Amino acid sequence: MIKILNITKKYGGHFALDAVNIQVDKGELFGVIGPDGAGKTTLFRLVTSLLVPDDGTIIVNGYDTVEDYRSIRKIIGYMPGRFSLYHDLSVEENLRFYATVFGTTVEENYDLVRDIYSHIEPFRNRLAGKLSGGMKQKLALSCALIHRPEILVLDEPTTGVDAVSRKEFWEMLKRIQNEGITILVSTPYMDEAQLCDRVAFLQEGQIMTVNTPQGIINDYPRELFALRAKDIYKLVLDLKSYHGTHTSLLFGHEIHYTERSKSIDHERLTMYLEEKGHEEIIIEKIEPGIEDSFLEYMRES
């Protein structure tokens, strides 16, 4: 559905994207994961034909993003990072505006957006600028869908959104995917990567890996352990100065820990921590999650 072939984009001497290759299949929910400044937005602006690449080609549903940009814009729904809503139009006016621009009506495709739009319909006469962040997000998504696009491109739709609204948003995405719409979405949240069919990990303009979430987890090269103790901050500091430590990273109420060798020297570590005065030490082997894998990729590069 989307073929990104050897795409390079430069701003001055800076490579925002450097020979990027990705292929997204029809009906797929595909995630692009990467830190701020990795090139996610540039990539999406290229896919939506809003930027022209310096090198390479992007084919969307058979159309070239440079030569056939008019055809592409008809079949894509795009929700940019800061939601492209008209703040001085009401909720309803925004939706009608987007429908009209794409040569359709709200009524024609209402079925597709009903699920999402019904949350904000009680506020249909309110100016979009006066909506809360969560409501703006829902309106922006409704506007991006109102012409029933074949492909939906969402640039960090959940940044700054609370944990519960994020879960609801992803439930909506799954339902949209079930309507047969291909979805390309970027996010800085690792737990959301888990919900995609496949993800590409982008860093400094380059693709580090493209795989299923499980495939990325399977790539994790070491045995991973969770460590806990009474004083977790002191545990962080003490592990930093322990000679065996390869990585030690805070994960909520515990530390994810690896040693230089593939597994860990349990006895020696316990002894060291006891010498440092730690109490209630717990060391247990755990399965890595997707965030562990990404942190390892970032460390390697």
Add this chain to the structure above:
Amino acid sequence: MNKDLVIKVRGLTKKFGDFVANDHLDFDVYKGEIFGFLGANGAGKTTAIKILCGLSYPTSGEVSVAGYNVYNQTEQVKRNIGYMSQNFTLYEDLTVVENIRFYGGIYGLDKKTIKTKSNLLIEKLGFEKEKYRLIADIPLGWKQKLAFSVAMLHDPQIVFLDEPTGGVDPNTRRQFWDLIYEVSDSGMTVFVTTHYMDEAEYCSRVSIMDEGKIVTLDTPENLKLKYQAANMDEVFVKIARG
């Protein structure tokens, strides 16, 4: 923990017309604490933070910050707090040194103090080579460190961090929490909002707001027990969906 009171809030209520954004909030924040201020979008967090920072008046209730009340001592409140958010912090088209100097001036420090402070800060952060670079040209992790340090340039009693890690990669996020721990260890009070529930675990105590009210306030450990949850994410979902 030292039980010196840094923030005292009793019956804080803020109304916009008929809408009650903050509904009788009661809480204390102690010196050296990392106080997590959580809630769904629209729960009323930003309204409360604006009041605590002396940028907006309560409709009713008693609120003191760093020993000053937020009705008629807002200038003193502002001089004794630091504030950092992800979006509004540093000027991209000024250099590192210029940003420090600018904020020093805003906080009313004299020229000599600004000079001493900025030298100290640059040395501490290891920014000697970068001090004449534009903020736009330095990596995000460094910007964050600088923004955080600049927010404490005037030695405030408390620093407010409003979603300081939004949209940041997992590695930079963790480095930033190292810094938070470090300043809290030195006695600074940290008041922080976040949408990352793993970060809620790093706080000394956490309050969770819903529809203008504080639903619960306790240590992460106690909250997990109370709501029979494996982690703070589950606690949050139970409260916000409950």
